[in-house]
Amino acid sequence: MEHRTLRIFILCLIGLAAGVFVYYIRSILIPFAIAALLAYIIYPLVRSLESRGVQRSKAIFTVYGALTIFLGIILFLFVPAMFDEAKNFANIFPVYAETWEAAREYFNRLSSRMSLPSEVWQILMGTIKDIRQGILRGMRDFADTAVGTVSLLPSFIIAPFLAYYMVKDFRQIKKACLGILPPNYRKDVLILAREGDIIFTR
Template identity: 30%
Template sequence: MAGALFFLYMVRPIFTPLLGAALLAYFLKPAVLALEKRGWSRGTAILLLYFLGLAILALTLLYVLPRLLRELNKFLDQLPAFTGQVQGWLQYFYDRYQRPGMPAGLRRLVDESLAMLQGRIEVGIRQAAGLLAGVFSGLTSILLAPVLAYYLLKDSEVLGRNALRLLPAAWREDLLGLWTEIDRILTGFVRGHLLISLLVGLLTGLGLFLAGSPYAVAMGIIMGLADLIPYFGPLIGAIPVVALSWMESPRLALYAVGVIVAVQQIETAILAPRILGQSVELSPLAVILAVLAGGELFGVAGLLVAVPVAAIGRVVLGFLWSKLVSH
């Protein structure tokens, strides 16, 4: 057992492309099966979907990337002015609370709070920079994921049969049923959640573009990525979006808040019930607790995988309980 754990630790870098491949495979699986029913071979169906995906990506980069780069350049140009404005607000606040008559204990509390806030902002900036650097350094893993996903999709039945042969005959039927339920939940969650996040990003970017924001593309991307985190994602994404809008004007910041609220209402009332439904079959309280625990234990990665892991845990515990009761 110790040897197996040590081996898994040594080969941990391969888990990143494997995870990406699994997510891509789950996302494409329904479309691959639909094309297969229409007479396409599985390999051809996968390659067709890859070609369509590359075409969409190329068009997106052709039209979106130049605008995104312009927005980033403008943001960098305005960053010194924005930093000076924030420093002016902090200095004004500092001058106000340093006036005679303010209790020393309250001053000390404010000083400590400001120092803590500054430290967290610096940590957040370093983490964001590290994440961006990690994306570029992990380019090999990103490129490897579609290759691995191709073979996962193409040979999924063969892999499944071989895995079943490794199990004792008495366990095969039960574990096959368990895996079928887990596969159903993961397929629904991954496909639905990615689609909802894409639509949230598009709707947010469109709304801010119509409101006249010069950072509409960047803000749409931020909100789409943040929406991958259940419940807390919209709040996490709203902070930089509103801050970027405030750099332009308070009016635009107010519009940004309105767009975010409207898009979240659309997601809650229309998109999530129709697309995601009850795919993970967890209560809202269980989802919130899972996200909090995942973020505390594993950071950003924990926030992203907490809900499907909790859903799998529910299925496994239900399976074990049913076996215990039946015996």
């Protein structure tokens, strides 16, 4: 029992080291990660169709067809709304800049009329500056998210093709991956994989 626990601990350390390595080359592996996630999602559906006598390749294409229809409906409903929001965002920004300049001029005139103490004036302008920076930060984060999503588009295009071969040749890939490991660790890896699958599919 202790020997098996030690082997599982060593496997976890190896997995952690592999995770660190993958982190540093994550930009290269993004299509493969998306493909692996997609393959994990559709594999039970493919197996279900296979159990009804459908060939694996046809089962994969059937699942892809259903997913394409589902995603098409989602895109049809939400993409126009997203473009409208982006258009509103572009229209709001100039108005925001004009409003900010007008507000700053107003507070300058107010300060000169009321002769506010310098400390009060500094607190007031600091608060307004913080609000402005918060709004700009939110706009910048929104733009960065949009650019990041667009930059992932090639990965999302490649991923279904990779996932197809992952599911189609799952047994060969599984056998090849286990062949890399030392024989005395293979059983533990299978046990960990099954336990992880049970946890994530609950």
